[in-house]
Amino acid sequence: MGRHIRGIRPALLAGCLLLLPLILEGCTARRTAPYTYDWNQGFWTPLFHPDNLILFGLWLTVFIAVVSQFFGVVLGVFGALGKMAKAWPIRLIANVYIWFFRGTPLLVQIMLVYYGLLVTKIYPWPDLYIPILGFTIVSEIQAGIVALSVNEGAYMTEIVRAGILSIDPGQMEAAKSLGMTYGQAMRRIVLPQAARVIVPPLGNEFNNMLKTTSLLVILGGVPELYFTFSNKATQNFHPFEFFLACAVWYLLLTTIWSIIQGRIERRLAKGTAAGAAAAERGGFRERLLGLRGAGSSGLGGH
Amino acid sequence: MTAPNALSTDLLGAIGGVPRPESDVVVDARDVNKWFGRLHVLKDVCLQVKRQETVVVIGPSGSGKTTFIRCVNHLEKIQSGRIFVNGHLIGYREGGGGTKLVEDKEKNIARQRQEIGMVFQRFNLFPHMTALENIIEAPIHVRGMGHDEAMVMGRALLERVGLAAKENVYPNQLSGGQQQRIAIARALAMKPALMLFDEPTSALDPEMIGEVLEVMKELAREGMTMIVVSHEMGFAREVANRVVMMDDGVVVEEGTPDQVFSSPTQDRTKAFLSKIL
Numbered sequence: 001m002g003r004h005i006r007g008i009r010p011a012l013l014a015g016c017l018l019l020l021p022l023i024l025e026g027c028t029a030r031r032t033a034p035y036t037y038d039w040n041q042g043f044w045t046p047l048f049h050p051d052n053l054i055l056f057g058l059w060l061t062v063f064i065a066v067v068s069q070f071f072g073v074v075l076g077v078f079g080a081l082g083k084m085a086k087a088w089p090i091r092l093i094a095n096v097y098i099w100f101f102r103g104t105p106l107l108v109q110i111m112l113v114y115y116g117l118l119v120t121k122i123y124p125w126p127d128l129y130i131p132i133l134g135f136t137i138v139s140e141i142q143a144g145i146v147a148l149s150v151n152e153g154a155y156m157t158e159i160v161r162a163g164i165l166s167i168d169p170g171q172m173e174a175a176k177s178l179g180m181t182y183g184q185a186m187r188r189i190v191l192p193q194a195a196r197v198i199v200p201p202l203g204n205e206f207n208n209m210l211k212t213t214s215l216l217v218i219l220g221g222v223p224e225l226y227f228t229f230s231n232k233a234t235q236n237f238h239p240f241e242f243f244l245a246c247a248v249w250y251l252l253l254t255t256i257w258s259i260i261q262g263r264i265e266r267r268l269a270k271g272t273a274a275g276a277a278a279a280e281r282g283g284f285r286e287r288l289l290g291l292r293g294a295g296s297s298g299l300g301g302h
Numbered sequence: 303m304t305a306p307n308a309l310s311t312d313l314l315g316a317i318g319g320v321p322r323p324e325s326d327v328v329v330d331a332r333d334v335n336k337w338f339g340r341l342h343v344l345k346d347v348c349l350q351v352k353r354q355e356t357v358v359v360i361g362p363s364g365s366g367k368t369t370f371i372r373c374v375n376h377l378e379k380i381q382s383g384r385i386f387v388n389g390h391l392i393g394y395r396e397g398g399g400g401t402k403l404v405e406d407k408e409k410n411i412a413r414q415r416q417e418i419g420m421v422f423q424r425f426n427l428f429p430h431m432t433a434l435e436n437i438i439e440a441p442i443h444v445r446g447m448g449h450d451e452a453m454v455m456g457r458a459l460l461e462r463v464g465l466a467a468k469e470n471v472y473p474n475q476l477s478g479g480q481q482q483r484i485a486i487a488r489a490l491a492m493k494p495a496l497m498l499f500d501e502p503t504s505a506l507d508p509e510m511i512g513e514v515l516e517v518m519k520e521l522a523r524e525g526m527t528m529i530v531v532s533h534e535m536g537f538a539r540e541v542a543n544r545v546v547m548m549d550d551g552v553v554v555e556e557g558t559p560d561q562v563f564s565s566p567t568q569d570r571t572k573a574f575l576s577k578i579l
Contacts, residue, residue: 173377174426174485178440178492179416181408188443192430 017248021241042241046232047248057228058249064141064216064224065209068148072209073202075149076156081186083161094157101154107215109151114143114219140221144213152209159201163194196268203261210253225249313490313520316458320525323353323495324388328527329374334383336369343369344380345551351496351529356522358538358559359531361548362574367531370548371498374529375418376411387418388495416444419489423501425481427473427488433460434469437488445492452491459487463517479510486517497521499530535579539563547571 021039046054082094101109117123118139125139137145167190175185214226229246233239314320329351336344343366351357359367372378374385376393382403385392393411397404406414427436437459438452447455460466463483473481482502489497499518503511515537522528522541532538538545538559545562547555547570555568563579566572 168426170422170424170426171428174420174422174428176412177375177377177415177418177420177422178488179412179444180440181412184412184443188439189428193428196430 014251017251020244037241038236038238039241042233042236042238043245046229046242046245053223053228053232054225054249057223057225058253060141060223061210061213061225062253064145064148064213064222065206068145068152068213069206069209071145071149072152072156072205073160075153076160077191079153079157080160080164083157084164097150098154098157101151106147106151106212107218110144110147110215110218113147113150114140117143138221140216140219144216144219144222148209148212148216152205155205156202159198159205160194163196163198164190166197167193196265199261199265199268203258203265206261207254207257210257211250311462311520312524313459313462313517314524314526316455316462317490317493320354321493321495323527326353327351327386328353328355328388328496329529330384330386330389331370331374332384332386334370334373334380334385336366336373336378336380343551344373346383347548347551347553349546349553349556351527354525354527355543356526356528356530356541357544357546358542359529359546359548360533360535360538360562360574361554362577364550365548366551367548368500371420371500371529371531374496374498375415375420377420379405387414390414412444416440416492417495419492419494419497421482421485421489421497421499421502423504425473425478425485425505427481427485429473432470432472433465433476433484436473436484437491440488441491455491456487459491460484463487464513477510478506479513482506482510482514483517486514486521490521495527497526497528499528499532501531501533503532503534533578535563547574549574 021037021043050058079094079097082090083098085091085094114125118125125143127136127138128142129136164186171189171193172185175189176182180188213224216222216224217227217230226246229242229249233242233246236242327350329349331347331349334344334347335342347366347370349357349370359370361367369378373380374387374392379393380403384394384403391406392414393406394403395406396402427433428439431439434453434456437456438447438449441447441452441455442449457466457469460469463486465480465483465487468476468480468484473484476484486502502518503514506514511534515534518528518530518537519541530537530542540559542559544556545559546553547562547566547568549570555562555566555571562571563575566575
């Protein structure tokens with residue numbers, strides 16, 4: 001019995017959240033409320049009948065997060081290799097990069113990257129047509145992606161570096177003794193193993209990234225999820241309902257991500273004892289529904 | 303488990319016969335000196351290994367024997383002296399009119415290492431690859447061998463170290479002895495002219511030492527040129543053409559196994575042998 005109570009039941013939590021409107025309605029009904037809830041227009045409709053603005057906001061949030069995270073990881077790999085380089089100028093560049101982007105607020109970085117470069121005409125952010133994707137990315141979104149990427153890259157640098165350092169130096173030696181260069185050994189032997197160590201914190205980073213995209217609202221021209229809901233909330237004077245619905249959308253995104261993350265981790269775990277154990281433990285669905293002893297590893301767990 | 307007599311026959315047949323070293327003297331180390339900081343770990347070490355010779359290096363721990371063979375494929379830098387493998391200076395090129403050693407380009411060092419197989423004390427198999435993938439990785443991505451050809455060779459090697467059934471198994475599901483046999487196969491797959499063994503049985507449970515030594519004996523019989531750092535005196539006596547005794551960074555004594563084990567001339571050799579025999 002104790003076992004069942006201890007396990008976090010995400011399904012139950014989700015249920016509670018959806019009942020929240022009714023509970024709050026009950027709490028405030030007796031007062032002479034100056035505020036009338038409009039659950040239909042402010043909560044249920046954006047959730048179950050989202051208009052095109054919301055759908056576009058969702059897509060844009062995911063798009064920006066995925067692209068920024070991708071470049072963040074790439075920068076992180078180069079940052080980590082840079083930090084471990086033999087040549088001191090390369091180490092210095094990597095260290096200054098990390099020092100700056102971890103030491104200043106992201107909001108400042110976003111403004112610096114967009115307005116700073118725009119006004120000084122260092123880079124005026126012209127619209128960018130991406131042939132492979134078949135659409136144009138406007139200046140604010142470009143700047144947003146760049147700002148999020150370089151910021152994320154600084155954090156990923158430390159994560160990637162920790163991952164590489166966790167691999168037995170004997171692996172690099174074995175690879176070199178077979179005639180591989182440093183680059184080959186990194187790519188084929190060390191980084192694939194480091195990936196296993198990197199993926200769990202990377203998952204957390206992406207979870208953060210999905211939510212951090214909302215900061216781009218400051219640029220005014222990035223109609224992502226938060227921007228859309230924030231507009232609706234102020235236009236309709238129903239911030240509570242709209243922002244609650246907004247929160248549910250973000251929850252949906254992060255929940256889907258944690259499912260995907262679990263799958264990736266299990267696939268990467270091949271050839272490890274942990275991999276065999278994870279395969280035994282069963283899938284995310286079982287854990288989500290609490291069909292088996294879910295232990296303390298609940299939903300997301302970040 | 304595979305029966306011991308199924309192990310290791312015609313190992314070099316799997317890689318197309320004995321790789322031919324280019325010169326009669328495969329390893330020529332001259333006055334090699336190495337310091338770790340202020341610790342002088344190799345002091346004017348000289349050693350020659352001829353084609354198809356098996357040299358076993360013995361000595362107490364900390365004597366520099368492991369460091370020495372790690373210098374032979376430039377996993378360790380040296381501060382002075384020269385090491386030639388197949389007549390090529392390893393890891394360095396002559397600089398300053400032949401007075402200074404300048405570290406060679408990474409690509410050249412990597413190319414030199416292709417000719418030198420190494421087997422480590424702790425196996426160092428790649429845990430994210432199956433047994434077969436471990437073996438074919440370098441032939442494909444370093445030598446540029448075709449995938450199919452590499453698979454054929456890899457399977458032949460696995461069969462000949464007695465592990466044909468394990469080709470799709472990851473290293474963590476194999477015993478230490480099995481991992482070390484695969485590590486030997488992995489090194490052989492590069493068709494090296496020289497094999498270095500760094501205490502290949504020291505990390506093994508006693509019952510697994512035999513199967514690894516069996517593979518190494520077969521290699522020696524078939525004419526592979528080998529330097530083996532080992533505490534296995536039985537192996538040295540049976541297989542070695544020459545035994546080299548090192549102590550405190552110095553080659554104390556060298557000779558046939560009979561000379562070194564039965565009538566050592568140096569006190570340090572006698573003292574060492576009396577402790578371990």
